[in-house]
Amino acid sequence: MKSIVLKDATFIYPNDHIANEELNLKINRGERVAIVGQNGAGKTTAVKLINGLNKPTHGDVFIDGKNTKDKTVAQISAYVGYVFQNPDDQVFNNSVEDEIEYTLRYLKLPSEEIERRVKRAVELTGIEDFLDMKPFDVPFAIRKFVTIAVILALETPYLILDEPTAGQDLKGINKLSKLLDVLEEEEKTVITISHDMEFVADNFTRVVAMANKKIIADDIPRNIFWNESVVAASKIKKPEIGELAKEVGIEEKIIYRDELVNKISCSSKPHTNIK
Amino acid sequence: MSYIELRNISYKYPLSKANVLKNISYSFEKGNLYGIIGSNNSGKTTLCNLIKGLIPEFYEGELYGEVLIEGKDVRKWDSNILATSIGYIFQNPFSQISGIKETVFEEIALGLENLGIKEDEIIDRVIDVIKLLNITDLAKKNPNELSGGQRQRVAFASIVAMNNDILVIDEPTSQLDPQGTIEIFDIINKLKQQGKTIFLVEHKIDLIAEYADEVLVIDEGELKHWGKTNEILANKDLLNRGINLPQVALLSHEMENINEPFDQFAITKAEAKKQIAKRWG
Numbered sequence: 287m288k289s290i291v292l293k294d295a296t297f298i299y300p301n302d303h304i305a306n307e308e309l310n311l312k313i314n315r316g317e318r319v320a321i322v323g324q325n326g327a328g329k330t331t332a333v334k335l336i337n338g339l340n341k342p343t344h345g346d347v348f349i350d351g352k353n354t355k356d357k358t359v360a361q362i363s364a365y366v367g368y369v370f371q372n373p374d375d376q377v378f379n380n381s382v383e384d385e386i387e388y389t390l391r392y393l394k395l396p397s398e399e400i401e402r403r404v405k406r407a408v409e410l411t412g413i414e415d416f417l418d419m420k421p422f423d424v425p426f427a428i429r430k431f432v433t434i435a436v437i438l439a440l441e442t443p444y445l446i447l448d449e450p451t452a453g454q455d456l457k458g459i460n461k462l463s464k465l466l467d468v469l470e471e472e473e474k475t476v477i478t479i480s481h482d483m484e485f486v487a488d489n490f491t492r493v494v495a496m497a498n499k500k501i502i503a504d505d506i507p508r509n510i511f512w513n514e515s516v517v518a519a520s521k522i523k524k525p526e527i528g529e530l531a532k533e534v535g536i537e538e539k540i541i542y543r544d545e546l547v548n549k550i551s552c553s554s555k556p557h558t559n560i561k
Numbered sequence: 562m563s564y565i566e567l568r569n570i571s572y573k574y575p576l577s578k579a580n581v582l583k584n585i586s587y588s589f590e591k592g593n594l595y596g597i598i599g600s601n602n603s604g605k606t607t608l609c610n611l612i613k614g615l616i617p618e619f620y621e622g623e624l625y626g627e628v629l630i631e632g633k634d635v636r637k638w639d640s641n642i643l644a645t646s647i648g649y650i651f652q653n654p655f656s657q658i659s660g661i662k663e664t665v666f667e668e669i670a671l672g673l674e675n676l677g678i679k680e681d682e683i684i685d686r687v688i689d690v691i692k693l694l695n696i697t698d699l700a701k702k703n704p705n706e707l708s709g710g711q712r713q714r715v716a717f718a719s720i721v722a723m724n725n726d727i728l729v730i731d732e733p734t735s736q737l738d739p740q741g742t743i744e745i746f747d748i749i750n751k752l753k754q755q756g757k758t759i760f761l762v763e764h765k766i767d768l769i770a771e772y773a774d775e776v777l778v779i780d781e782g783e784l785k786h787w788g789k790t791n792e793i794l795a796n797k798d799l800l801n802r803g804i805n806l807p808q809v810a811l812l813s814h815e816m817e818n819i820n821e822p823f824d825q826f827a828i829t830k831a832e833a834k835k836q837i838a839k840r841w842g
Contacts, residue, residue: 324738325710371709427601453735455600456805481738521740526767526808530830534837547815550837
């Protein structure tokens, strides 16, 4: 029962624009899933079905067995935390600290609990140096971590990160990677939309590919990246090393550097299969 | 004479305590593509603002040193002429859309209208750019209703329409899917072939390896490494400065680690392909 379930979920905007068509997806508690796919494929609308901002026009979405149609966005937000793609859509307080505390105060949590949650969220996102700043004065890439901290502080069992890798440097990417590990240890479910194929290959064992409003594949990274029709339709690409392996004409489905090093080094036996 | 020259540039924003740029000097040649890399907050965007002329004109603050364009100090150039010769694509696509136009077509035309260009010519130029950027399906849409990636393409189109000689491009693909990213880089490459001088800030280091003629590494406001792309992006010191190396450069290093180095250190797929083909050949 403890899972997110999309059952033939279709979402049509009031102007008849179809954004999602018959999505079927089950994500269990504690799972880590990446969603990849072209711009405009419906990734963001799909996750908005999960957090209840969008209600399916046809079909159903269940969070821990509860149909989102029967719940308000506020009720669902106790289960599903959503970090917007554009941090500017999310921040409105006068300081980063106020921003993180805002909902916790609204929920009338005891002050020690607020303090504990803020401390944890700030540590996990590494934004200690920015707490007194106005959110809009914080550099864009770090503003994203501010909005992640806001949602982390809600301590929901499900989290959605919408393109957290956009504009991040190596430090930011590593920070996200560590964050995913911590959340997995805490058995939180994290759904991450990303265009960074190296990040997806390095950090996820399950990848959902979307194209033209639909889910077209749901598999391990290797199978996603080496399915040429999925790659073409969802406008993704193999990680750089996978591309290289393909261009060189290596038959195995290589996506990682160590696999390629093994394959091309003199000591390796010819035609060993890398699975 | 260099096309653009920075001489001992130091700069401090009005309210910042320390210098954001520290004693930077560099000469840029016409028609080259310069990759500007560094961790977030290293000063890359400030450097872009300086080249674009937003510093000190717009941001004020304390600027030391000189920025020379064709040998003449930017402060002595007519700011209208500078504005038409340098185009700037912002880092955050959400802030580049004007918000006042109802269609993408009009949004792209806005900058040209402001220059007082004749309507017929505006229409021709906008149509050309829409084709070049492959956004015909967006032309009639409201810019405010576009997805992040779509906005980024429209922002890019608005600048390409201006046909500036110098382009300062700050992370043009941060919101784009991988195929869209490749398309944008194809266009950047076309602009380079047209002889434009391009300054490109980009975290996607594999693409810098592929397209940049020279690379500047900025760390804490200082120019730490500079020069030919294949030399700079092979340098492991970049990792200490929060910058990843291209995947292929990491591969080249790993081949060195197992004592089977490539004959020539590779940083791009094409280079690596040659090296691997030699062994497999």
